Amino acid sequence: MDLKKFKAKASRKKEALSAFLLKLDDIVPHDMPELVARVDAKVWQDTDCTACANCCKTMTPTYIPSDINRIAKHLGMRPAEFKAKWLKKEEESGDWVNTTQPCQFLENDKCSIYTVRPVDCAEFPHHNKKPFDAYNETFTNNLIHCPATLTLVDRLKKAVEKDYEW
Secondary structure, three states: OOHHHHHHHHHHHHHHHHHHHHHHOOOOOOOHHHHHHHHHHHHHHOOOHHHOOHHHHHOOOEEOHHHHHHHHHHHOOOHHHHHHHHEEEOOOOOOEEEOOOOOOOEEOOEEOOHHHOOHHHHHOOOOOOOOHHHHHHHHHHHOOOOHHHHHHHHHHHHHHHHHOOO
16 A cells, blocks of 8 residues: 555545535435445455555544453553553543554554454444444544545545436
8 A cells, every 4th residue: 555645645535525425414315325335345345454554553543441451451461551551541532542653553564452452443444334424524534544435435426426416
């Protein structure tokens, strides 16, 4: 994955794709769930997350208590030690997040704690959230971080503009 090319492409398309997602807040095609599923399946045929890891390089997951407990146990630590070593509590949201970027568990573009990774990581990029249009803000934010999200939203935009009164 050429992240430099991805960043340029994302920068070029972000405004139009964000506007499309914003419009989806008001106008949702009747068969949106089927359309998303169909397009998303094709996106994953063309996407290899292990060749990218941009999310791990540029974002932080939120760690819920069960994540903290599970990962700390996996690392042979107490949850308080784990938090003190690698996490901070965001003032605004109260969420536990990484203190550094890229993620401290990213090694050679692979997750060193993959089997016990945070739920937020396991669900990323959240394309399976339902209804899709309820997560437009999430997808807007992910356009510059995730090639799969950029591709999905770009393809959805093209399909909707081609096949629906928009």
